[in-house]
Amino acid sequence: MTDQIAVVPGDGIGQEVVPVAVDVLDAVGEFEFVHGEAGDATKAETGTALPEETYDLVAESDATIFGAAGETAADVVLPLREAVGSFVNVRPARAYPGVDALRPETDLVFLRENTEGVYSGHEDRLSDDLSTLTRVITTSASERLAEFACEYVDERDLDGFHVAHKANVMRETDGRFRDAVVAVADEHGVETEEVLMDAFATHVCLDPEQFKVVVCPNLAGDVLSDLAAGLVGGLGMLPSANVGPENGLFEPVHGSAPDIAGEGVANPAATLLSAAMLLSHLGYDDEGDRVRAAVEDVLADGPHTPDLGGDATTEDVGDAVLDRV
Ligand SMILES: NC(=O)c1ccc[n+]([C@@H]2O[C@H](COP(=O)([O-])OP(=O)(O)OC[C@H]3O[C@@H](n4cnc5c(N)ncnc54)[C@H](O)[C@@H]3O)[C@@H](O)[C@H]2O)c1
């Protein structure tokens, strides 16, 4: 049966990079593409940033390729991650040959908890002076993430993973997260090394090679993956996979980039690499590898968009990748 892929470009450069990824997906496989609207423009038009039809489309499809939303991002991305039942956000940060990276030796993957932490939705304004946020950490979500991490390192013949946390301050919540993750890893005979997340930010800048897989709570994964993007050539380089038990939502780590939107110069690499992750997730391993290899070749030889020092357009890069797949 043909797999159904939901296509939700969203706002800004999402409208520019997602079509490039769809062309590449279309070139390597037989898929049924169904299109959904979401984001700032959709809200302006319909009054809601995430229409029910789009939520349902994403929930019912086999996988989704998403671009970015603007100011409404939290109202779009978080429910869509929930729509696919995602519990982990896989964010590889890799420096590719040919890209002028601050730290060319970087090759690591963040496994970000994707359902709770400060993203729990429990934020309140209690008075003119006081607002609060409830940070939720459960043993079950931490264990589920750890199970995924153990399988992830096992499949890659790695001995273990780092656990980034701040349990020295958030003793109850990050303490619970750390304890649950380490306990599961111990049960599986997988090694863990703890690192305080603030210290991690320095270590990864100075010596990224020591990190291969980093398991972290939700907000830490958000911030630290953007930091790592800075080490490997910028936000145009980081793909991500929101993985659920069956379904998945694949999106670049970057946002709608209003500063360059409409110019046709956004780097499509992050979205193309997200499409490669989508293919692997659906079981099209060869096709995923082909797309990854094609992107890698184009990054090595050019053309490059302006963020990577070139003068190519998004379409030029897309065409070069299409030529190679
Ligand atoms: N997942 C999402 O939908 C998501 C994620 C982050 C931010 N946002 C939203 O995006 C909007 C802009 O946020 P921001 O400026 O902080 O982050 P951003 O990621 O949109 O842009 C940050 C910087 O990186 C550059 N950049 C990002 N992607 C690029 C690409 N593919 N090629 C070349 N350059 C690229 C931008 O030009 C900008 O200078 C905000 O409204 C925010 O809410 C959405």
Ligand SMILES: CC(C)[C@H](C(=O)O)[C@@H](O)C(=O)O
């Ligand atoms: C827009 C926002 C909800 C989102 C997040 O925090 O996860 C973004 O920063 C990201 O990294 O995809």
